[in-house]
Amino acid sequence: MDQQKRLLLERAGIDVADALARFMDNEALMLKFLLRFPEDKNFSQLEQALADGDATRAFEAAHTLKGVAGNLSMTRLFQQADRLTEDLRRQDLGAAKDSMPELEEQYAHIISALRELQ
Numbered sequence: 001m002d003q004q005k006r007l008l009l010e011r012a013g014i015d016v017a018d019a020l021a022r023f024m025d026n027e028a029l030m031l032k033f034l035l036r037f038p039e040d041k042n043f044s045q046l047e048q049a050l051a052d053g054d055a056t057r058a059f060e061a062a063h064t065l066k067g068v069a070g071n072l073s074m075t076r077l078f079q080q081a082d083r084l085t086e087d088l089r090r091q092d093l094g095a096a097k098d099s100m101p102e103l104e105e106q107y108a109h110i111i112s113a114l115r116e117l118q
Helices: 003-011 016-022 027-039 042-052 055-071 075-089 093-117
Strands: none
Touching (some): 003 093, 042 093, 055 075, 055 093
């Protein structure tokens, strides 16, 4: 992977070395999965569930987003999603909504980097 791509991904909070290891050093496969991430609906489902006040649906979306972020080595997004998931596990919608701006910021940063990568 060229240094510019690596830096772009790392600045977005993606642990490139870990991601490559997960994909058995197959850079093309790793990039294929990373570039498909913006199609994942869990972030928008989380936003909608929080807007609807539905802690159960929000938990499911946050938990799944956390898993996807973890599998793609999106370290900062994983950490934010983990905090939000724990808020929702306790059915604390207020805390989850308070945590959402940091998650949104990290999510937007990743989406921006991935679009730039294309």
